[in-house]
Amino acid sequence: MDKFTITEKGYSVTEVNNFIDNVITQTESMLEKMKKQQKDVIFLQKQIESYQKLENELKSALVRAEHSKDDIMKQALVEKNTIIEDAKKNASRIVNDALLRAEKIELKADTLERNMKIFKKKLKLVVEQQLAVIDEIEELKIEN
Secondary structure, three states: OOOOOEEOOEEOHHHHHHHHHHHHHHHHHHHHHHHHHHHHHHHHHHHHHHHHHHHHHHHHHHHHHHHHHHHHHHHHHHHHHHHHHHHHHHHHHHHHHHHHHHHHHHHHHHHHHHHHHHHHHHHHHHHHHHHHHHHHHHHHHHHO
């Protein structure tokens, strides 16, 4: 605390007045500073609330995205299984069709081979008969 000079009527009025003016100035300065800080606190609280709201929205969006991802994964798994099943069915059908065609071709080949053997036998028989006829004609010419 400041010490004042003592005069005949008490403390020095100028010093006391200066001290009081100084205290008033400091008090007013502190009050202004407190008002500014209070405004800053209110502003920062609003920002915190805004950030908290944004954080909650982001958390909610992340949860929705996670659920969407899970749903998409489930759908992809179902679709994958369906595609594999269809592919297996189609593969089985294609193999079966190919086997049936192969059997038909084999039957046709066997039939063709049998027919060829029969044709060769008949042709051989016809040729032998023709040779026999030729031999007979030569014998007839010789006898005449």
